[in-house]
Amino acid sequence: MKRKSIAVVGAAETTELGLIPNLSQIQLHADAALNAMADAGLGPGDIDGLATTPEWTPLLANYLGITPSWVDGTMVGGCSFMLHVRHAAAAINEGLCRTVLITHGESGRSRVGVGPFMGNRASLEGQFEAPYGIMGPTTVFTIPVLRYMKTYGVTEEQLAMVAVVQREWAAKNPRASMKDPITVQDVLGSRMIAYPFRLLMCCLVTDGGGALILTSAERARDFPRPPVYILGTGEAAESWMISQMEDFTTSKAFRVSGKKAFEEAGISHKDVDHLMIYDAFAHLPLYGLEDLGFCKPGEAAAFIWERNTAPGGKLPVNTNGGGLSYMHSGMYGMYALQESVRQMRGIAAAQVPGAKISIAHGVGGMFAASGTIVFSNQAP
Amino acid sequence: MPEAKRPLPKPTPETRHFWEGTAAGELRLQRCDQCSHVYFPPRPFCPKCASRQVSVFRASGRARLYSYVINHRPAPPFTAPYSIAVVELEEGPRMMTNIVGCPQTPEALQLDMALEVTFEKQTDEITLPFFKPAGDSR
Numbered sequence A: 001m002k003r004k005s006i007a008v009v010g011a012a013e014t015t016e017l018g019l020i021p022n023l024s025q026i027q028l029h030a031d032a033a034l035n036a037m038a039d040a041g042l043g044p045g046d047i048d049g050l051a052t053t054p055e056w057t058p059l060l061a062n063y064l065g066i067t068p069s070w071v072d073g074t075m076v077g078g079c080s081f082m083l084h085v086r087h088a089a090a091a092i093n094e095g096l097c098r099t100v101l102i103t104h105g106e107s108g109r110s111r112v113g114v115g116p117f118m119g120n121r122a123s124l125e126g127q128f129e130a131p132y133g134i135m136g137p138t139t140v141f142t143i144p145v146l147r148y149m150k151t152y153g154v155t156e157e158q159l160a161m162v163a164v165v166q167r168e169w170a171a172k173n174p175r176a177s178m179k180d181p182i183t184v185q186d187v188l189g190s191r192m193i194a195y196p197f198r199l200l201m202c203c204l205v206t207d208g209g210g211a212l213i214l215t216s217a218e219r220a221r222d223f224p225r226p227p228v229y230i231l232g233t234g235e236a237a238e239s240w241m242i243s244q245m246e247d248f249t250t251s252k253a254f255r256v257s258g259k260k261a262f263e264e265a266g267i268s269h270k271d272v273d274h275l276m277i278y279d280a281f282a283h284l285p286l287y288g289l290e291d292l293g294f295c296k297p298g299e300a301a302a303f304i305w306e307r308n309t310a311p312g313g314k315l316p317v318n319t320n321g322g323g324l325s326y327m328h329s330g331m332y333g334m335y336a337l338q339e340s341v342r343q344m345r346g347i348a349a350a351q352v353p354g355a356k357i358s359i360a361h362g363v364g365g366m367f368a369a370s371g372t373i374v375f376s377n378q379a380p
Numbered sequence B: 001m002p003e004a005k006r007p008l009p010k011p012t013p014e015t016r017h018f019w020e021g022t023a024a025g026e027l028r029l030q031r032c033d034q035c036s037h038v039y040f041p042p043r044p045f046c047p048k049c050a051s052r053q054v055s056v057f058r059a060s061g062r063a064r065l066y067s068y069v070i071n072h073r074p075a076p077p078f079t080a081p082y083s084i085a086v087v088e089l090e091e092g093p094r095m096m097t098n099i100v101g102c103p104q105t106p107e108a109l110q111l112d113m114a115l116e117v118t119f120e121k122q123t124d125e126i127t128l129p130f131f132k133p134a135g136d137s138r
Helices: A025-040 A057-064 A078-093 A124-128 A145-152 A156-170 A184-189 A252-265 A286-290 A298-305 A334-347 B016-023
Strands: A006-013 A049-052 A069-072 A099-108 A192-195 A209-218 A228-237 A272-277 A355-365 A371-376 B026-034 B054-058 B063-072 B082-089 B095-096 B114-121 B128-133
Touching: A006 A025, A006 A078, A006 A334, A025 A057, A025 A209, A049 A057, A049 A078, A057 A069, A069 A078, A078 A099, A078 A209, A078 A228, A078 A334, A078 A355, A078 A371, A099 A334, A099 A371, A145 A156, A145 A209, A145 B063, A156 A184, A156 A298, A156 A371, A209 A334, A228 A334, A252 A286, A252 A355, A252 A371, A272 A286, A272 A334, A272 B128, A286 A298, A286 B114, A334 A371, B016 B054, B016 B128, B026 B095, B095 B128
Parallel strands: A049 A069, A049 A099, A272 A355
Antiparallel strands: A006 A209, A006 A228, A099 A209, A192 B063, A228 A371, A355 A371, B026 B054, B063 B082, B063 B114, B082 B095, B114 B128
């Protein structure tokens, strides 16, 4: 894809986060969208492109009073919003639309206005995975990690440290769901969910939403907030069936998506001031650090243990507290993007001083898909 | 464990040979006639070279334990804790399964341990392949 000249000019989450029993799922989308439009000083009539999931894009368009002439409903799980950003950037570059709204809302905890999940028993995963007692992410996303731990000699203590460090970040964030400090012993003493994963190694289940508004960098200077530029993007898909993932110690989707984003942005790892890695479970920051090239294979656990990603470390990671401590509605990618934008605007609760480049890296459908966005507050 | 309540597969035209195989006590894989690639899950073409010339054959049933979790949350009709595993077949492909015939503990479930297939009939149409420690005469 050609060099980006696209910027984020509106960004917001839902007014409340965490437990929101009084809003249905579609209203969580709308609440975030209204906040993002207010942030950008725009109304529904100014939006000509719409991308969303898990609500259906035409349904949400009508609900918001928007008639988009560019529509995206890409759904590859929790990183879908990274893909929406990438697709929207291409569409704006190509002149298909001028101003794109991307929304997310999910009543993950309260389940208000949420459709039923229907398993298709004739699908490949219905035939070859579902019969063996899988019950969603806790028993699927987690399966590769024992192979990773054996290959690299990673311990349960090191896995626990991922959650400990992210809680340190969450403690600095008034909007985080879980702020009390925890220790490795606390994590290893918490309830077993799916060996080797204990409760505190698994993400939260909360309610919330978020929205972004994108336009050309040229127009972006006329908006109330300083633009956050999109320097590079990547996306990839590997396998919806976890059993068919090529190598359980590394995500091919992460590697492909990350490489594309770095190449497109024309940056190297030392240029990155801030990093978000979608953490539905404690092993994901390990895979993310290695597959994006910040650590060599097998070295991420020691990198985190040595506090490189913690407050005061050289590579701040998941500074909102992450899916483990900040919030996780089910499709967390939007919140990783929001924290990157806040960091680039200089308004994050745990602001990284002087940060100029931030990467938000997402995973979707367990290890099925990936999306990577490189942001900067400096015009490209 | 009331096995009949598991979410059972609905075979499709492309997978029927696999489920007919398990019902007959065979684990069936496919091999490309052009490039010899062995693959799973079933499909009527080779995912490596895209040839439509492929053959079904009976696999050895031998495998090693590649990775797993032990689910501790209630999941009727399964009795927690139970393992959900991915095994690597001797012929190369990997598949999800349950490990049976041994305690569902990290001590009993060692990565790379030798396994062999065992079949359990669920309905007249569906027999599921599970794996047990090799040499177990259960």
